[in-house]
Amino acid sequence: MIIGIDLGTTNSAVGIWRDGKAELIPNSLGHVLTPSAVSLDDQGELVVGLAARERQVSHPGHTATAFKRYMGSRKATTLGKKRQAFLPEELSALVLRSLKADAEAFLGEPVTDAVITVPAYFNDRQRQATRRAGQLAGLNVERLLNEPTAAALAYGIHQKDVETRFLVFDLGGGTFDVSVLELFEGVIEVRASTGDNQLGGEDFNELLIDMFYKANSKAMELHSKQGNPAAYQRMRDQAERCRRKLSTEPEATMKLAWKDQEYSHTVTEEQFAKSAELLIERLRSPVLRALRDSGIRVDTLNEIVLVGGATRMPIVRRAVTKMFGRFPAAQVNPDEAVALGAAIQAGLKARDAGLREVVLTDVCPYSLGVGTSERTPGGALRTGIFAPIIERNTLIPASRERPFSPLDDKQSLVTFTIYQGESRNVVDNIALGSMSIPVPPGRASQTVVNVRFTYDINGLLEVEAHIPETGERRELLIMDDDTRISAEEVQRRRESLAKLKVHPRDDDTNRALIARGERCYEQSLGERREFISRFLSQFVTVIESQDLRAIEQARVQFTKALDNLDGETFL
Amino acid sequence: MTGSLSIWGVLGIGATTDMREIRRAYARQLKITHPEDDASGFQELRFAYERAMQLAAQSTLEAAEAEATAPAMSEQVPKPVPAPVPHDQPPPVPAIAPDEELREATELFSALESALRAELQDLPAERRALDRLLQSPALQRLDIQQRVEFGLAALLADRIPRSDQLLYAVVTYFEWDKRESEGSLPVAARQVLAHLGDIEFLSSIKKIDDRNTRAYQRLTTPTWPWLRWLRAHLSAHHPELEMLQYLSHQRPKLFAEIPRETVMWWQRFAQRPGPSRVLFWLGLWISVLTTLGYGSGHAGEEHWRQHMLEVLASGVGITALAILAKLYVLDWPTLLLHRHWNGPPPWKIALCWLPVVIVAVFGALSTQTFGWVAWIFAIIACAAALWALYVTGPMPRFRWGRDLLEVRAVRVLLRNLPFLIYLLVLQGQAGEKFGTALLVTMGLALFASAFGRPVQMHYFMRLIPKVRMEILVCALLGVLTLGALVLVLRANEAAKPWLIVFALAMTLLCRALPNPLPKGRNFESWTFALFMGGVIASVVITTAFRLDGPVGEYNESPTPLMLFVVFLILAAISAIGREMVETHRAIRLAPPS
Numbered sequence A: 001m002i003i004g005i006d007l008g009t010t011n012s013a014v015g016i017w018r019d020g021k022a023e024l025i026p027n028s029l030g031h032v033l034t035p036s037a038v039s040l041d042d043q044g045e046l047v048v049g050l051a052a053r054e055r056q057v058s059h060p061g062h063t064a065t066a067f068k069r070y071m072g073s074r075k076a077t078t079l080g081k082k083r084q085a086f087l088p089e090e091l092s093a094l095v096l097r098s099l100k101a102d103a104e105a106f107l108g109e110p111v112t113d114a115v116i117t118v119p120a121y122f123n124d125r126q127r128q129a130t131r132r133a134g135q136l137a138g139l140n141v142e143r144l145l146n147e148p149t150a151a152a153l154a155y156g157i158h159q160k161d162v163e164t165r166f167l168v169f170d171l172g173g174g175t176f177d178v179s180v181l182e183l184f185e186g187v188i189e190v191r192a193s194t195g196d197n198q199l200g201g202e203d204f205n206e207l208l209i210d211m212f213y214k215a216n217s218k219a220m221e222l223h224s225k226q227g228n229p230a231a232y233q234r235m236r237d238q239a240e241r242c243r244r245k246l247s248t249e250p251e252a253t254m255k256l257a258w259k260d261q262e263y264s265h266t267v268t269e270e271q272f273a274k275s276a277e278l279l280i281e282r283l284r285s286p287v288l289r290a291l292r293d294s295g296i297r298v299d300t301l302n303e304i305v306l307v308g309g310a311t312r313m314p315i316v317r318r319a320v321t322k323m324f325g326r327f328p329a330a331q332v333n334p335d336e337a338v339a340l341g342a343a344i345q346a347g348l349k350a351r352d353a354g355l356r357e358v359v360l361t362d363v364c365p366y367s368l369g370v371g372t373s374e375r376t377p378g379g380a381l382r383t384g385i386f387a388p389i390i391e392r393n394t395l396i397p398a399s400r401e402r403p404f405s406p407l408d409d410k411q412s413l414v415t416f417t418i419y420q421g422e423s424r425n426v427v428d429n430i431a432l433g434s435m436s437i438p439v440p441p442g443r444a445s446q447t448v449v450n451v452r453f454t455y456d457i458n459g460l461l462e463v464e465a466h467i468p469e470t471g472e473r474r475e476l477l478i479m480d481d482d483t484r485i486s487a488e489e490v491q492r493r494r495e496s497l498a499k500l501k502v503h504p505r506d507d508d509t510n511r512a513l514i515a516r517g518e519r520c521y522e523q524s525l526g527e528r529r530e531f532i533s534r535f536l537s538q539f540v541t542v543i544e545s546q547d548l549r550a551i552e553q554a555r556v557q558f559t560k561a562l563d564n565l566d567g568e569t570f571l
Numbered sequence B: 001m002t003g004s005l006s007i008w009g010v011l012g013i014g015a016t017t018d019m020r021e022i023r024r025a026y027a028r029q030l031k032i033t034h035p036e037d038d039a040s041g042f043q044e045l046r047f048a049y050e051r052a053m054q055l056a057a058q059s060t061l062e063a064a065e066a067e068a069t070a071p072a073m074s075e076q077v078p079k080p081v082p083a084p085v086p087h088d089q090p091p092p093v094p095a096i097a098p099d100e101e102l103r104e105a106t107e108l109f110s111a112l113e114s115a116l117r118a119e120l121q122d123l124p125a126e127r128r129a130l131d132r133l134l135q136s137p138a139l140q141r142l143d144i145q146q147r148v149e150f151g152l153a154a155l156l157a158d159r160i161p162r163s164d165q166l167l168y169a170v171v172t173y174f175e176w177d178k179r180e181s182e183g184s185l186p187v188a189a190r191q192v193l194a195h196l197g198d199i200e201f202l203s204s205i206k207k208i209d210d211r212n213t214r215a216y217q218r219l220t221t222p223t224w225p226w227l228r229w230l231r232a233h234l235s236a237h238h239p240e241l242e243m244l245q246y247l248s249h250q251r252p253k254l255f256a257e258i259p260r261e262t263v264m265w266w267q268r269f270a271q272r273p274g275p276s277r278v279l280f281w282l283g284l285w286i287s288v289l290t291t292l293g294y295g296s297g298h299a300g301e302e303h304w305r306q307h308m309l310e311v312l313a314s315g316v317g318i319t320a321l322a323i324l325a326k327l328y329v330l331d332w333p334t335l336l337l338h339r340h341w342n343g344p345p346p347w348k349i350a351l352c353w354l355p356v357v358i359v360a361v362f363g364a365l366s367t368q369t370f371g372w373v374a375w376i377f378a379i380i381a382c383a384a385a386l387w388a389l390y391v392t393g394p395m396p397r398f399r400w401g402r403d404l405l406e407v408r409a410v411r412v413l414l415r416n417l418p419f420l421i422y423l424l425v426l427q428g429q430a431g432e433k434f435g436t437a438l439l440v441t442m443g444l445a446l447f448a449s450a451f452g453r454p455v456q457m458h459y460f461m462r463l464i465p466k467v468r469m470e471i472l473v474c475a476l477l478g479v480l481t482l483g484a485l486v487l488v489l490r491a492n493e494a495a496k497p498w499l500i501v502f503a504l505a506m507t508l509l510c511r512a513l514p515n516p517l518p519k520g521r522n523f524e525s526w527t528f529a530l531f532m533g534g535v536i537a538s539v540v541i542t543t544a545f546r547l548d549g550p551v552g553e554y555n556e557s558p559t560p561l562m563l564f565v566v567f568l569i570l571a572a573i574s575a576i577g578r579e580m581v582e583t584h585r586a587i588r589l590a591p592p593s
Helices: A050-058 A088-107 A124-136 A147-154 A201-220 A229-248 A269-275 A277-294 A314-324 A337-349 A487-498 A505-523 A526-545 A548-566 B007-011 B019-032 B039-066 B098-117 B123-135 B142-158 B164-174 B187-207 B211-220 B225-234 B239-250 B252-257 B260-271 B277-295 B301-340 B353-367 B371-391 B401-406 B408-433 B435-462 B465-489 B495-512 B521-547 B551-555 B560-588
Strands: A002-007 A011-018 A021-024 A037-040 A046-048 A063-065 A077-079 A084-086 A113-118 A140-146 A164-171 A176-184 A187-196 A251-258 A261-268 A303-307 A359-364 A368-375 A381-390 A394-396 A398-404 A413-420 A430-438 A449-455 A461-466 A473-477
Touching (some): A002 A337, A011 A088, A011 A337, A021 A337, A037 A050, A037 A088, A046 A088, A050 A063, A050 A229, A063 A077, A088 A124, A088 A487, A113 A124, A113 A147, A113 A337, A124 A140, A124 A430, A124 A487, A140 A147, A147 A164, A147 A176, A147 A187, A147 A303, A147 A337, A147 A359, A164 A277, A176 A277, A187 A277, A187 B019, A201 A229, A201 A251, A201 A261, A201 A269, A201 A277, A229 A251, A229 A269, A229 A505, A251 A505, A261 A269, A269 A277, A269 A314, A277 A314, A277 B142, A303 A314, A303 A337, A314 B142, A359 B019, A368 A449, A381 A449, A394 A398, A398 B039, A413 A461, A430 A473, A505 A526, A505 A548, A526 A548, B007 B019, B007 B039, B019 B039, B098 B123, B098 B142, B123 B164, B142 B164, B142 B187, B164 B187, B187 B211, B211 B239, B225 B260, B239 B252
Parallel strands (some): A164 A303
Antiparallel strands (some): A002 A011, A037 A046, A037 A063, A077 A084, A164 A176, A251 A261, A368 A381, A413 A430, A449 A461, A461 A473
């Protein structure tokens, strides 16, 4: 069976196509959403999910969240007492492993194949990293699916009989994607796909953190917002709660306990809306660009689909409504849509008989090309001009070729640097790699080198340079320039990750609750703190007694107590 | 890309302009050639689909254009793969308050339109109307914004003379300048951008005063035809031609404003080859020199006035002859030849220095009989030299400093200076026997050989190494043969000019050929061998003259041994100098990476 995984910035989910429908698989806590958080406890053992997210506040140095934003980079996070370094893809692999375990427990059989979603706007490096994360988790990544396409699948675009046009507005924790899709005759065609890799719910949280920081930094004796990680994580947690509360209530308060003092700041909905104006403005340009590139008229759109937890915010909904003059569709839970879509794609992949035949075509959301130079009339050399070979929003798989010739007769080698981006100057684009091909000297400027870019359906780029005259051929599969990661190294890293001990599944609920208690302890003062402390030690004692019924009862009580103090757990 | 099947074959339907049918066919085929399974088949199918849709769209486009509606709020021009709204599609979900915002936008748009179409131009009012439209909250809605964008583009393209001040504001608001290269830009917006470009161009013409702007002014203002002719023929560069080229490609509207007659004249001029200023002066200099040389035969001060008149008359006549000869004997055929192939001309042209040598033979022969005939031949010789010069390409633009050495003329001068000096020395020793004609002719022959060399080298390099070696061996043999000939025929007075010329021709050949040899050990040995061949030739020549001929003429002269030493030194300087120049050039042009 192939599972579909939504690997999100804030939360992840896993789903399966079964009995003619897509369903989400619950984790060991019984939730369908698993926070994308990884933590190491004091014994150096692994904690993934809600428990890890709670530990973000109590043990910020041991926990990592929102690492999807750094996917594809070499930014290492150190966790735990031993200061173990993890790459973002390794952290994602740990989350994927946990989801894999959940799926196996639910289905009662081993799971090896998966469809993983990525933001449509993810570049090549980020996609490779996601693929590697799957491999490190022991999963064969059948397909990398773009999140907006998954959302469209979840909205049953594939079940419609008439021509339909969708605009998918996906505002997640860390990324923003806009896609325009069209369905006709059983073909789902992505017409355009754009987005902003640096815009998400977290950015709205930052606004609230800023407000709190401005009000309280002097009193708290903080010199910079992120200077003190413990304080910053607590502010972040409070900001998240506050933002969610503002979705339903006109005002909310952020409270922080710091050095035996309690600090707070109240924010009204209007204040929040005002401070978020700039971010809301940033939502417009990807939408405009996607519409323009698709060539579709706005009033011919049938559905505007909202995906991603951040679209629950009234300010976002209002902005979307203003943009399109109609209420967007939100029948499917915005947090679950992508995972359900991934499950549907998994089903399509397995050619499950329950799914009507639908073919999905996707586009490449960015332009790919090489850096060239030209001679100005004065004879000077201008380098760093981008020559696109595959233009953005070209249907994939695509293979395009362009001829080039060396500038100077005396050259014996030509180097091609491959870039991804839209700017005319290569300095503003992302360099993916480079390759060289020898040219016959003495006549170099008359030699023609054909460069072919082949972009496959998973978004992996292969570059081929060919000189018809001499028959030279050079190929390059775009991989991370710094580390050519071989299969052996992947295997080695997988084994080292496997060495991290995970607790037995049955303990998860208790651990999550303990982590939550510890967080509340950190965040409270005085009497409340005492209260939580007592409750915690009581709970630990009950667990050690191994009496299942007593544990169950204690758990319920503790949860209720924490809910009263903390507000309910959100995901 | 579609291989043997036409696009309709790939789609599996007959040719049609019904878009729905094309789509259905594409969808059917897509299920067979799944993009995940058959990447290349899918690409073929996709190409066929897009092309079919494009063809279908064009026919509906024409139909739509035939029934044009009001310019305001116009329809979007469909893209090559358009997305038409089928008739039986359920209507989109009704908007919240569609009429309200749309009505507001329509009202503001009409207000702007009436302000622009009003009889009296009221700039502030137009500006205000535009600002109100662009800042209205109705434009928050993307579909309204789209409609307004198309409507404004059509309106501005229509009313351009009046609405110039508004153009910038609109272009910036809708980012038309940033989207210029994208297909999603409406056609009317492109027209607006073109018009904006025209305005910027015209304002830059007024502000900046350089060659190009003056060319533009000359194009647009009527001028005396003969003045234009003279200016065109006397200058080396023709900015008017460049400006016309630029205008016809980038500024079609401004191009249309230039008088038709001017455009036609310049088109004819571009096709006809013209003399360049440099060659004009060169021709003049040569003719002055030759006339002076001719006139130097006259003795006495009393003839100086007549002498001056002679100089003037022959100077003018010869200059005119040179220009005309250059124009219609050299340039025209060259242009015709260049039309047929890019790059260097075929080997017939490559032997361009050979006629010079042949003519030099006649020149040398004639020196002994008719003086003025010698001059005619000398002029023809320099014309042929100019042929070589012209055919191998124009002189590069002159830049001071390090680039001085890059200029071919300077390099040629440096290379040939030792030999010119050698010839001068030789002539000084031989007196009138050689004559100035020969000197000038040989000098020009050297120039020509230098200029013709790149062409020769190009063709020499194309030969396989085996053939190249053969040629070099023949050259060496030729040199040795010459030496033998000179030794044998030195007694024969009549053969001497022939021998001299032959010797010099061989020297030229020896000089020219080693260069295209591949670098490395072979290079040095070949250069040395040929260099020695040249040395031997020169020694033989000078010895021959010493051994034979009137002893008296040579008694005052330095010994042949000294001459030989002088030659050696000059040749060495020349060779080293050339090497230095070439290496310097090679270092400068090495590619950065």
